[in-house]
Amino acid sequence: MSVVILPEAFNPWQLLEDYQQKISELNGKYGATAVFVGTMRDFNEGDNVSQMFLEYYPGMTEKHLEKICTQATADYGLLESLVVHRVGEINPNDPIVLVAVWTAHRKQAFEACREIMEDLKSRAPFWKKEQLNTGKNRWVEKNTKGY
Amino acid sequence: MGIAVKFFASMRDLMGDDRELDAQIVQQHNIKTVDDIWNYCVEGKERPANVLVAVNMDYVDGTTLVKDGDEVAFFPPVTGG
Numbered sequence: 001m002s003v004v005i006l007p008e009a010f011n012p013w014q015l016l017e018d019y020q021q022k023i024s025e026l027n028g029k030y031g032a033t034a035v036f037v038g039t040m041r042d043f044n045e046g047d048n049v050s051q052m053f054l055e056y057y058p059g060m061t062e063k064h065l066e067k068i069c070t071q072a073t074a075d076y077g078l079l080e081s082l083v084v085h086r087v088g089e090i091n092p093n094d095p096i097v098l099v100a101v102w103t104a105h106r107k108q109a110f111e112a113c114r115e116i117m118e119d120l121k122s123r124a125p126f127w128k129k130e131q132l133n134t135g136k137n138r139w140v141e142k143n144t145k146g147y
Numbered sequence: 148m149g150i151a152v153k154f155f156a157s158m159r160d161l162m163g164d165d166r167e168l169d170a171q172i173v174q175q176h177n178i179k180t181v182d183d184i185w186n187y188c189v190e191g192k193e194r195p196a197n198v199l200v201a202v203n204m205d206y207v208d209g210t211t212l213v214k215d216g217d218e219v220a221f222f223p224p225v226t227g228g
Contacts, residue, residue, distance in 0.1 A: 038228050054227070055156055057220060060204035085227065097228050117228065123206075126227025127156035139157040140226040 001073065001081050003065040005056060007088045012037045012098040015084060023080050023102070030079050030102040032109035036117050042092035044140070048133040052090045057125040061085075068119045076112035078103055083116065085126065118146045148216045149173065152184060155222035158198065162188060162221070170215060182209035184219055197224050 002019065016035065042049055069081045080102040090096060099116050103109040121143045128140040149169040154162040166188065168178065176187050181202065185194050194209065201220045202211055213219060 056227070057153075057155055057201075057204070057222070060201055060220070063204050121225075121228040123225060124227050125155065125201075125222060125225050127223065128226045129156070139160075139223070141157075142224055143226050143228065 001066070001069045001078075002083070003062055003069065004082075004084045005058075005062060006084060006086050009094055010084060010086065010098075012084065012095045015098060016082070016100055019082050019100070026079050026102060030104060032103050032106040034101050034103075034106075034109035034113035036097070036099045036113050037095055038097040038117075040090050040092050040094050040096055044130060047130075049092065049130045050133050051092075051131040053129040053131075054087045054090055054096070055127045055129065056085075056087045061125050064124050065120065068116050068124070072101070072112045072116050075115075076101075076103060076108040078108070078112055081112075081116070083120070085120075085124075087126070114146070121146060150178070150184065150213055150215065151218045152188060153218065153220040155220065157223045158221050173215070179212060180209065181207060181211045181213060181219060184213060185209065185221065194221075198222070199224065 040052060065083050069083060072078055078101050082100045084098040086096050099113055101109055101112045129137055130140060131137050149167050150173060152166040152168060154165060178184055178187055181200050199222050200207055202213060203218055
């Protein structure tokens with residue numbers, strides 16, 4: 001299980017490949033890998049967004065993400081999990097979040113990946129501040145529902 | 148040691164900088180719970196229902212007891228991912 005908070009841009013596919021090599025002792029044990037990548041849009045609530053600042057609560061954010069992954073491991077029998085989340089200044093098209101899980105079967109992989117993502121969206125302490133093309137800044141007040 | 152009070156995101160814009168309530172303040176103002184801390188910091192203004200609270204980095208509600216050395220955080224609904 002690994003939780004990473006990153007203050008700089010990342011390539012989720014490269015991280016995924018690196019991590020999968022790191023867990024090569026599981027080769028042959030997992031039959032499913034489910035992956036979610038969230039990327040910054042250049043629009044929100046009818047406005048054009050030019051940049052975003054992502055704030056977090058150092059210590060609590062990592063602690064909460066680890067708790068989510070531990071719970072998912074118990075509930076779905078995860079063999080491995082990886083959560084990576086950007087913070088700081090983010091530009092449109094930058095990946096924001098990567099969630100990946102490895103399980104024996106696809107059902108658990110799909111469900112666990114989604115549950116981790118939904119819990120992250122609704123409970124993990126991150127906050128987005130958008131900069132609009134008009135020059136105005138605003139805090140994002142709520143996430144869209146995932147279900 | 149006292150109690151550290153932190154505000155994040157739009158709550159910091161509203162409430163200002165983080166605070167450190169020393170033991171004397173805690174005693175003088177009879178601060179026992181998270182709600183007491185809120186009331187001390189905002190001078191009695193009601194806490195909006197959507198404001199989230201954590202003590203020592205775990206989610207709690209307003210009735211949670213606080214003690215010397217705790218870290219209490221108030222923040223708006225989260226918007227990560």
